Amino acid sequence: MDKKVRVRFAPSPTGGLHLGGVRTVLYNYLFAKKYNGDFIVRIEDTDQTRYVPGAEEYIFETLKWCGLEPDESVQHGGNFGPYRQSERKETYRKYAEKLINEGHAYYAFDTPEELEKMRHAPIAIGDKTEQSHTQQYDHTIRMKMRNSLTLPSEETHRLLEEGTRHVIRIKMPEHETVSFTDMIRGEVSFDTSVVDDKVLLKADGMPTYHLAVVVDDYLMQISHAFRGEEWLPSAPVHILLWKYLFGLENMPQWAHFPLILGPSGKLSKRDGAKYGFPVFAMNWTDPNRGDLTEGFKEKGFLPDAFINMLALLGWNDGTEQELFYKEELIEKFSMERVHSAGAKFDYEKAKWFNHEWIKRFEVAGLKLQVGELLKGNGLTVSDEAYLEKVIHLVKDRCTLLTDFVQQSSFFFQAPENIDTGAIKPKWNDAKQLFFVELIRNYQLSPDWHTTTLESNFKEIAAANDLKPGDLMLPFRIMLVGGKFGPGVFEIASLIGKVETIRRIEQALSLMK
RNA sequence: GGCCCGUUCGUCUAAGGGCUAGGACACCACCCUUUCACGGUGGUGAUACGGGUUCGAAUCCCGUACGGGCUACCA
Numbered sequence: 001m002d003k004k005v006r007v008r009f010a011p012s013p014t015g016g017l018h019l020g021g022v023r024t025v026l027y028n029y030l031f032a033k034k035y036n037g038d039f040i041v042r043i044e045d046t047d048q049t050r051y052v053p054g055a056e057e058y059i060f061e062t063l064k065w066c067g068l069e070p071d072e073s074v075q076h077g078g079n080f081g082p083y084r085q086s087e088r089k090e091t092y093r094k095y096a097e098k099l100i101n102e103g104h105a106y107y108a109f110d111t112p113e114e115l116e117k118m119r120h121a122p123i124a125i126g127d128k129t130e131q132s133h134t135q136q137y138d139h140t141i142r143m144k145m146r147n148s149l150t151l152p153s154e155e156t157h158r159l160l161e162e163g164t165r166h167v168i169r170i171k172m173p174e175h176e177t178v179s180f181t182d183m184i185r186g187e188v189s190f191d192t193s194v195v196d197d198k199v200l201l202k203a204d205g206m207p208t209y210h211l212a213v214v215v216d217d218y219l220m221q222i223s224h225a226f227r228g229e230e231w232l233p234s235a236p237v238h239i240l241l242w243k244y245l246f247g248l249e250n251m252p253q254w255a256h257f258p259l260i261l262g263p264s265g266k267l268s269k270r271d272g273a274k275y276g277f278p279v280f281a282m283n284w285t286d287p288n289r290g291d292l293t294e295g296f297k298e299k300g301f302l303p304d305a306f307i308n309m310l311a312l313l314g315w316n317d318g319t320e321q322e323l324f325y326k327e328e329l330i331e332k333f334s335m336e337r338v339h340s341a342g343a344k345f346d347y348e349k350a351k352w353f354n355h356e357w358i359k360r361f362e363v364a365g366l367k368l369q370v371g372e373l374l375k376g377n378g379l380t381v382s383d384e385a386y387l388e389k390v391i392h393l394v395k396d397r398c399t400l401l402t403d404f405v406q407q408s409s410f411f412f413q414a415p416e417n418i419d420t421g422a423i424k425p426k427w428n429d430a431k432q433l434f435f436v437e438l439i440r441n442y443q444l445s446p447d448w449h450t451t452t453l454e455s456n457f458k459e460i461a462a463a464n465d466l467k468p469g470d471l472m473l474p475f476r477i478m479l480v481g482g483k484f485g486p487g488v489f490e491i492a493s494l495i496g497k498v499e500t501i502r503r504i505e506q507a508l509s510l511m512k
Numbered sequence: 513g514g515c516c517c518g519u520u521c522g523u524c525u526a527a528g529g530g531c532u533a534g535g536a537c538a539c540c541a542c543c544c545u546u547u548c549a550c551g552g553u554g555g556u557g558a559u560a561c562g563g564g565u566u567c568g569a570a571u572c573c574c575g576u577a578c579g580g581g582c583u584a585c586c587a
Contacts, residue, residue, distance in 0.1 A: 012587050047586055112585080119584095133513045136583065167585050185517070194515050195583085202585040209587050233516055233582040258518080259580070266580075312536095316525065320535050339518095339525085342580060346523045349537045359550080397549040407549090469546035476547055484548040 003223045005037025009070070010213065010227075012044040013055035016284030016293055017062045019267060019345060020228060020260045023310045027257060028226050029068045030311070030333040037223070041073035042216060043084040046206045053287055062281045066303050067326060080220040085212050092207035095215050095245055096168040096200050100148070104244045105200060108137075108147040109159055109166045118145065136196035139174045168201040170210070170237060178236040183224075183255035183335045190236040198237050210234060214241040217252055225252040226335075229342070232256045255335050258314055259342040267345055269293055277347035281306070300400030301350075302369075305357035309350045314339045323356055355399040363391045370404045377405045379412040386411075389494060393486045407485065411495060414503055415481025420510055422483065423474040427511055434464050434471060435478075435508055439501050450493040457489070478507035 007028045011021060032039040041063070043056055060075050072078025082088055099105035110118070118141060119134045135141060142149060147169070148156040159166065172192045179189030200211040207215070217225055235254065242251040262271035262279075272279035272293065282295035296306050308324055317324075317332040324332070358366070367384070370391055374381050381387050394407040409415075441456050457475075461468045476488045479500065485491060492500045 010587090014587075044587065050586060108585095115585090134583075136514090165585095169585095188516075190516070199585050204585080206585090208585070228581095229517065230581055230587090235516090256517085261580075313524070318526075320526075322524095322536060341518050343525090344523060346537065349524065352537055355550095394549095396551090399549095467546085472546050480547090482548085486547095486549090487545095488547080 003221075005032055005035040006040065006221055006223050007032045007037060007226060008040040008042050008217070008220065008222055010042045010044045010216075011059055012047065012050065013059065014047075014050045014052050015055055015286065016269075016280035016282070016295070017059055018269070018279045018281070019310065019313075020257075022062070022066060022068075022281050022306075023260065023313060024226065024228060024257060025063060025066070025068050026307060026310055027315070027333070027335075027338065030330050031224065031226070031335060032071075033330040034333055038071045039068075040078065040080070040220060040222075041070040041076075041083065042220070043074055043086075044209065044212065045084060045086045046202075046208065046212055048086075048204065048206065058282070058284060065282060065297055066307055068307070085216065086206070088212075088216070089206060091219070092211055092215055093201060093205065096207070096211060099170070099200070099241075099244055100168065102244065103171070104240075105168050105170050106142075106148045107156060107160065107166050108145065108169050108197075108199075109151075109164055110146050111165075114146065137169065138196040139172060139193065142169075142171075142197055165203040167199045167203055169197040169199050170240070172197055172237075172240070178239050180235065180239050180251075180254060182232075183253055184258075184338050185256065185340050188232065188235070192236060192240070195233075195236055198234070200241075210237050210241065214238055214245065218242075218246045218250065222252045224255070226255045226257065229256045229259050255338070258339055260313060261342050261344045263344070275347070277345075277350070296350075300402035301354050302357045302361070302401065305354040306350075308357065309353040312353075313343050313345065323353075323360065351399050354401075358398050358401070359396055361395075363388050363395070366391055366395065369401060370408075373401060373404060374408070374412065377409070379405075379409055381412060386494075393490060393494070397486075410480040410485065411491070414499070414506065415479075417481055418507055418510060419477050419482045420507075423477055424511065426470070427474070430464060430466060431471065431474065432508065432511065434460060434466055435474075435504055437464070439504055442497060442501055445497070448493060448497055450487075450489045453492050454489040474507075475504075478504050 009025045009028050011017065017025075029039050031037070041059070043059075045051055045056075056074070060073070063069055070076050072080060072083065074081075074083045096105060100107065115137070118137070121135060137145070144150070149171070151159070172195055174193055176192045177189050178192055179187055182188050198210050199208050201207055213225075216222075235256075239248075239251070242248055260267050262268060263275055264271075267279060269279055271277075278294045278296045278299045280293050280295045282297040283292060284295065285292045297303075304326065307326060307329070308322075311324065311329050311333075312322060315333070315338045318337065367388060371381050371387055374387075390408050390411045391404070394404065398404050398407055437460055438457065441460060442453070445452060445456065457471070458468050461471055472488055473483070476483065476485065476491075479488060479491050479495070495503075
């Protein structure tokens with residue numbers, strides 16, 4: 001690679017960042033870091049009508065949470081700014097005019113009504129007319145429209161001088177094969193006769209994506225341009241623009257990532273709501289409609305797990321390894337091993353990744369997040385060492401971070417609901433007496449170790465001719481409220497003598 | 513409709529001409545566990561179809577089917 005690696009992620013601030021977007025960021029980031037390059041985030045806000053307040057901040061917060069921070073952006077600075085396209089408005093027009101002067105583009109004055117009429121006019125196919133598809137604004141029709149190609153030049157000048165609303169469209173060659181090498185798909189080629197004369201500069205003076213990407217990728221010295229597969233059909237427009245404006249030899253290398261699919265077709269926000277899994281990285285509330293779309297973060301995912309899962313959705317290193325630290329991903333990532341086929345998102349597998357990451361994390365790495373989570377759920381966490389012991393005891397049984405609440409709340413406060421229904425049917429006086437005796441024994445116990453608690457428990461059971469197995473479930477329910485959690489004696493040991501006895505007494509009073 | 517991309521267990525994928533197509537998730541069974549999980553062992557399960565090329569094809573070529581994307585003064 002002769003040029004310095006510089007890649008960009010170019011989102012438009014129109015809403016939350018979903019799985020596919022984050023994966024695009026990830027692959028860009030991994031590639032940049034692998035080759036000691038720069039990762040740039042450029043905000044593509046050229047469509048004023050779709051601008052959503054807060055979306056831009058949301059994108060940066062998401063990148064921060066994921067640990068995929070850019071080297072250059074609106075927020076991070078850099079020498080190639082501004083990094084917001086609306087602030088670069090002035091720079092695009094001159095490139096569009098250059099294209100016109102060189103015969104590769106033209107002014108078009110057609111009104112929305114005229115365009116509408118053109119699109120839906122019946123067209124003759126053989127001896128019958130068809131209307132099965134909409135007419136494109138292309139070489140077959142441009143000479144019948146109102147533009148600088150059909151109008152006398154004085155008329156064009158007059159219209160321009162009068163400030164008539166107009167756009168600038170690319171003049172696609174009639175029959176030319178445009179091909180390029182995609183790093184993932186290999187050679188891809190298109191016949192220019194089937195692609196339309198895309199608008200490059202809109203009536204409001206803003207560029208469309210097509211012009212803006214090419215100009216900005218050039219100006220920002222982008223060496224590799226990666227994006228989703230949905231952009232493949234418009235690639236010939238971009239290639240041609242590169243050829244006309246900056247030279248093919250300066251064009252970045254392209255790669256188009258496969259799409260991430262939902263249970264039925266393309267993954268959408270609706271799939272999340274319908275099937276009960278998040279599609280956005282973090283919670284997103286649409287400021288206009290006020291509806292909330294759940295995020296992986298709030299759902300209880302660890303950023304490392306989220307990133308790991310996304311990396312493997314369309315890429316693997318060729319071995320059977322599935323768990324990767326970010327540094328390993330950077331080291332092992334290669335564009336050639338990215339799949340060309342779309343991947344269906346599987347939430348079960350995503351949860352598995354999270355579980356694995358919770359297990360592989362040290363207690364210390366979880367402490368902060370779990371502590372906050374518990375406090376957020378109204379639990380009082382005062383003793384750090386105590387919290388560490390609790391996490392150590394329950395982490396392996398938590399798939400999502402949020403599972404820590406249910407799995408450990410009883411360590412911090414007595415259960416509110418005791419599932420007495422699970423023990424009442426088999427309850428009797430003998431058991432009642434056993435627990436009374438257990439309280440007396442525990443009260444006098446000189447130490448409070450797990451093993452002591454267990455052996456005393458069993459001795460008393462044996463002395464009363466009861467099976468320990470019949471008593472442990474009731475004991476568990478008294479302490480935690482239900483049929484879950486780590487070993488009972490470990491729980492008792494951790495919550496302490498006073499609390500253990502208090503909970504047994506409390507439950508006993510409920511059994512009468 | 514047109515153009516482009518794609519197609520290996522239900523899902524994510526390995527195997528880029530040559531052993532009984534491997535792994536992971538999910539599922540099932542058993543073991544462990546005097547709760548629920550974790551964990552362990554094993555099992556069910558795939559090369560879309562049809563033609564070529566070749567001694568030999570999941571792998572290369574062609575066609576068909578199916579899936580997806582695009583076809584806006586949206587990105």
